[in-house]
Amino acid sequence: xxxxxxxxxLRGDIVESVHRGAVAVFDASGTSVLEIGDGGQPVFPxxxxxxxxxxxxxxxxAADAYGxxxxxxxxxxxxxxxEPAHVDLAASMLSKAGLDGTALECGTHWxxxxxxxxxxxxxxxxxxxxxxxxxxxxxxxICTCVHLGVDPRGYVAAGHRSQQMVREAMQGxxxxxxxxxxxxxxxxxxxxxxxPLKDLAVGFAKMVTGQGLSPTRAKAAKRLMAACMAEPFYVxxxxxxxxRLMQAAPGRIFVKIGAEGVYCAALPELGFGIAxxxxxxGERAAEVMVAAVLSRLLKRDEELSKRLAGMARPPxxxxxxxxxxxxxxxxxxxx
Amino acid sequence: xxxxxxxxxLRGDIVESVHRGAVAVFDASGTSVLEIGDGGQPVFPxxxxxxxxxxxxxxxxAADAYGxxxxxxxxxxxxxxxEPAHVDLAASMLSKAGLDGTALECGTHWxxxxxxxxxxxxxxxxxxxxxxxxxxxxxxxICTCVHLGVDPRGYVAAGHRSQQMVREAMQGxxxxxxxxxxxxxxxxxxxxxxxPLKDLAVGFAKMVTGQGLSPTRAKAAKRLMAACMAEPFYVxxxxxxxxRLMQAAPGRIFVKIGAEGVYCAALPELGFGIAxxxxxxGERAAEVMVAAVLSRLLKRDEELSKRLAGMARPPxxxxxxxxxxxxxxxxxxxx
Numbered sequence: 025x026x027x028x029x030x031x032x033x034l035r036g037d038i039v040e041s042v043h044r045g046a047v048a049v050f051d052a053s054g055t056s057v058l059e060i061g062d063g064g065q066p067v068f069p070x071x072x073x074x075x076x077x078x079x080x081x082x083x084x085x086a087a088d089a090y091g092x093x094x095x096x097x098x099x100x101x102x103x104x105x106x107e108p109a110h111v112d113l114a115a116s117m118l119s120k121a122g123l124d125g126t127a128l129e130c131g132t133h134w135x136x137x138x139x140x141x142x143x144x145x146x147x148x149x150x151x152x153x154x155x156x157x158x159x160x161x162x163x164x165x166i167c168t169c170v171h172l173g174v175d176p177r178g179y180v181a182a183g184h185r186s187q188q189m190v191r192e193a194m195q196g197x198x199x200x201x202x203x204x205x206x207x208x209x210x211x212x213x214x215x216x217x218x219x220p221l222k223d224l225a226v227g228f229a230k231m232v233t234g235q236g237l238s239p240t241r242a243k244a245a246k247r248l249m250a251a252c253m254a255e256p257f258y259v260x261x262x263x264x265x266x267x268r269l270m271q272a273a274p275g276r277i278f279v280k281i282g283a284e285g286v287y288c289a290a291l292p293e294l295g296f297g298i299a300x301x302x303x304x305x306g307e308r309a310a311e312v313m314v315a316a317v318l319s320r321l322l323k324r325d326e327e328l329s330k331r332l333a334g335m336a337r338p339p340x341x342x343x344x345x346x347x348x349x350x351x352x353x354x355x356x357x358x359x
Numbered sequence: 360x361x362x363x364x365x366x367x368x369l370r371g372d373i374v375e376s377v378h379r380g381a382v383a384v385f386d387a388s389g390t391s392v393l394e395i396g397d398g399g400q401p402v403f404p405x406x407x408x409x410x411x412x413x414x415x416x417x418x419x420x421a422a423d424a425y426g427x428x429x430x431x432x433x434x435x436x437x438x439x440x441x442e443p444a445h446v447d448l449a450a451s452m453l454s455k456a457g458l459d460g461t462a463l464e465c466g467t468h469w470x471x472x473x474x475x476x477x478x479x480x481x482x483x484x485x486x487x488x489x490x491x492x493x494x495x496x497x498x499x500x501i502c503t504c505v506h507l508g509v510d511p512r513g514y515v516a517a518g519h520r521s522q523q524m525v526r527e528a529m530q531g532x533x534x535x536x537x538x539x540x541x542x543x544x545x546x547x548x549x550x551x552x553x554x555p556l557k558d559l560a561v562g563f564a565k566m567v568t569g570q571g572l573s574p575t576r577a578k579a580a581k582r583l584m585a586a587c588m589a590e591p592f593y594v595x596x597x598x599x600x601x602x603r604l605m606q607a608a609p610g611r612i613f614v615k616i617g618a619e620g621v622y623c624a625a626l627p628e629l630g631f632g633i634a635x636x637x638x639x640x641g642e643r644a645a646e647v648m649v650a651a652v653l654s655r656l657l658k659r660d661e662e663l664s665k666r667l668a669g670m671a672r673p674p675x676x677x678x679x680x681x682x683x684x685x686x687x688x689x690x691x692x693x694x
Binding site: 042067343344 | 681
């Protein structure tokens with residue numbers, strides 16, 4: 025099926041570009057709450073499932089052994105901006121396991137947070153793997169290995185114990201097959217598996233409620249979700265959509281973006297999990313989509329719903345900072 | 360109508376994202392050569408029409424009066440990367456009119472060319488309007504005003520003589536209405552007008568052949584197109600698609616990207632003009648689309664066509680530089 029237009033990009037009063045996509049909202053029992061477009065098509069969730077991928081860190085006892093609090097757990101679920109606080113915390117996590125940034129195998133890139141890039145350059149410095157937006161997740165992988173007495177070297181490979189644990193967690197929570205035929209390599213070098221949006225939505229409903237999970241897993245899942253909601257700066261960073269959305273209603277909204285226009289989200293008070301993808305991979309569209317869906321699902325809280333609806337209509341600015349247009353949810357996305 | 364999928368983004372063997380769009384190829388007489396999707400829908404051409412917007416610079420005699428050669432004319436048609444050579448040449452153009460970068464009204468942003476941004480930061484410097492990707496075009500506007508004895512201040516406004524001349528050139532070449540009802544403000548603060556892709560394609564066929572234009576305009580048009588093809592570095596910059604595509608067949612391919620997934624292009628040997636838009640505004644998709652269309656139109660030159668087909672399939676790299684996927688033209692885009 026052809027997914028509907030869910031986001032319009034306006035310049036003046038004229039629609040300049042459009043984004044199509046699909047949205048799936050489910051509860052933990054697998055009951056559909058809201059479906060727009062094709063929720064059955066497999067998508068690579070990319071970084072949107074980092075909270076699920078962090079389950080072994082908690083379940084193995086590594087997080088407790090190393091004294092990780094909400095900030096460290098949030099960073100393990102993060103796509104951070106490479107701001108100094110992110111980089112320092114990733115280094116601190118690795119130091120608990122007796123290692124440093126050279127143990128990371130995620131690759132290097134300049135921080136997405138531009139001021140942090142400029143600050144590095146002004147100091148005559150280069151980025152390293154700690155600046156990679158995935159360094160918190162990878163630090164979690166490494167700490168889990170070290171705690172379990174597993175050699176972390178090569179931890180990004182599909183056959184390494186680290187990724188076997190991650191895959192088991194992903195399969196257990198989402199119920200979806202994770203086999204080589206549905207896999208690709210993620211930006212940070214670990215495997216990623218294409219699975220239906222519906223399964224991702226059910227999985228995040230389970231993560232936030234604990235329903236349908238073993239007691240140990242339920243506790244770990246709820247702890248990770250709570251950590252992200254308690255420390256949203258460490259999940260993304262200054263000015264980022266994930267951070268702003270979770271700050272809009274502390275403890276009531278979990279969101280996590282993934283590359284190529286994916287979002288996973290959860291609403292503890294409703295017990296709903298949300299998964300969506302802008303079909304063209306547009307991050308700006310995914311941000312509008314998730315804010316609009318949250319606004320729709322939380323409409324009983326009029327003030328919060330209105331604030332989220334506002335976040336679903338960000339301005340398009342020109343080079344002088346003048347608003348020359350805006351993004352907005354298309355009809356199919358509104359209640 | 361719903362435009363077809365024209366570009367697929369693969370991770371491993373799996374299609375991760377797709378881009379829809381439309382393509383129009385016409386000759387200068389208005390005869391259709393190739394149409395995919397809806398070529399009648401108005402689109403904002405954005406920076407893809409800078410060569411048409413530069414006509415007054417040549418037609419007014421300003422370019423000759425200030426001794427502008429191919430490099431300056433290419434820069435007047437450019438969305439440059441803010442590399443030192445671009446910035447210096449824009450400053451040099453303004454100096455011919457007795458002005459400097461403070462006369463620009465395009466706004467400031469860090470260079471899109473990352474090494475140039477890092478070099479600026481390392482030197483403790485900030486960008487100014489000369490680093491704006493549109494500074495060459497704006498320098499052309501200002502030089503035209505000064506040559507004609509028109510006060511350049513406020514030259515970005517729709518009612519200023521500068522934009523009246525630009526609008527007259529756009530209407531004359533494309534034949535499309537340019538009225539306030541179809542206008543928006545561009546990233547660099549000048550007006551932009553939504554017009555059909557078909558009219559843009561016919562316009563660029565006229566630009567590259569001179570057919571259907573007055574002798575003066577035909578000469579100016581062909582001079583600007585030739586300047587861009589002779590100096591493709593000044594139209595974009597290091598590693599950029601426009602520069603690489605024009606370098607692939609010197610003097611035989613003109614291309615110019617516009618924001619929100621637009622390309623205008625022309626093939627002098629065939630007398631064809633090309634206009635296309637990725638409907639979601641994706642630049643990566645527009646780059647694949649234009650390379651694939653050029654490959655298709657130039658198929659009689661097997662070697663060149665093959666090289667262009669290769670440029671239409673760029674790899675997707677992960678943070679370690681490993682190819683983990685690729686973009687490719689979808690079936691509807693291939694001959």
